[in-house]
Each structure stands twice: as structure tokens, then as C-alpha cells.
């Protein structure tokens with residue numbers, strides 16, 4: 001029922017832009033951040049995932065991310081990722097903005113993906129801005145505690161946006177532009193708590209939310225589906241025929 005209603009919104013309120021958060025990847029076995037079983041329940045993000053921590057003790061930040069990059073690389077896209085890729089193929093989703101760093105949207109086949117918090121795909125040199133693919137970074141980490149830039153020898157930083165860092169250049173601008181032209185922003189798996197991304201739905205003419213549990217913007221959504229992303233989005237694709 002809810003899926004049919006959501007399918008109708010996607011069809012009628014074009015163009016549609018998707019906005020995804022950690023909740024779409026939990027079905028791939030990736031823990032979210034802020035729930036009681038989330039990543040930040042056990043570890044203080046300011047100590048392992050902030051730019052200040054990186055400057056003070058890059059080895060500690062890399063110990064955390066080496067494990068995380070490995071876990072995320074081993075995860076597979078789920079029905080929710082595939083459904084959004086299918087909607088893009090059919091021209092029903094123009095682009096996808098994601099807070100996730102796991103690259104599962106691209107691996108599921110989505111092409112226009114704006115990664116507003118960066119990704120694990122590569123690491124970056126803060127000195128010369130060289131980017132180094134995750135595979136060679138992980139290989140370096142077997143021999144040293146902080147990987148170095150092959151270009152200038154400076155320390156490499158994970159390619160994800162750390163706490164206290166600005167978002168990747170251009171990413172938020174593109175995401176805002178997409179939201180402003182959207183007839184519908186389809187929010188999936190985000191509790192819409194992390195700004196500035198959480199403000200994007202408010203830029204669109206309308207937005208719908210698929211999320212397990214309440215979000216900060218439930219009362220302003222044209223439709224809220226409280227359910228799992230995978231099953232819900234697969235049903236939407238089916239309803240669209």
C-alpha cells in the first residue's frame with residue numbers, strides 16, 4: 001500500500017532525486033553510527049574520525065579506518081541499492097546524493113552519485129591533494145602505520161569527510177542544486193540529523209521519507225514509510241511496472 005503510494009509520487013513528481021544515509025546500508029551488514037548498536041556507541045568519533053585527531057595522531061585514525069575500509073569493501077549492495085540503480089536506469093531518479101562512504105550505490109550500478117561525505121574509494125594527500133586508491137593504501141598499511149603520498153611523501157588522509165572538515169568541494173553545491181530542481185526528494189535511510197545534508201529535502205518542492213524510526217522532518221514529508229529500505233524500494237520498482 002505504502003509502496004504503491006510512493007511509486008505514484010515518484011512517477012508524478014518528476015524530476016526525482018534520491019538522498020540516502022546509513023539506513024540503506026544496514027541491510028548490507030554495515031552498522032549505522034548513532035543507534036545503540038552503532039559505531040559511535042563504542043568509540044568517540046572525535047578521537048578516531050576528526051581532523052584534529054588526524055593531525056594529532058594519524059596512526060590512530062588510520063587504525064580505525066583500515067578496519068572500516070576492509071569491512072566496507074567486503075560488504076555487498078542490497079535490494080535497496082539495486083532498486084535505486086534500476087530507477088535511475090528507467091529515468092525515474094535523476095541523481096543520487098548520499099551521506100554514505102561505502103561506495104555501494106556505485107557498485108549496485110547507480111551512475112550519478114554525489115558522495116557528500118567523500119568515500120573509502122581513495123585517500124588524499126592534504127599537502128598536494130593527490131588521491132591514492134584504497135587498494136594501494138591498504139597495502140601500505142601492512143608495512144607502516146600511516147600511508148604516505150607517492151607524489152610528495154606527505155601523510156595520506158582517508159578520503160572521507162572527517163568531523164571538523166569541510167565537505168568535498170562542489171559536493172554540497174551540486175546536491176543543493178539537485179534538490180532545488182527536484183519535484184520530489186526521496187529520502188532513504190537517513191534520520192536527517194546531520195546538517196547541512198539534512199536541510200536538502202527542504203529545498204525541494206516536496207519530499208518523501210523511507211526510514212525505520214522517526215526523522216527530524218517526518219511532519220513535513222508528503223509521505224513517510226516506516227520500514228526497511230530494501231523491501232520498500234523493491235516494492236516501489238515492482239509497482240512502477
Ligand SMILES: [Zn+2]
Nearest residue numbers: 125128149152
Ligand atoms: Zn602529496
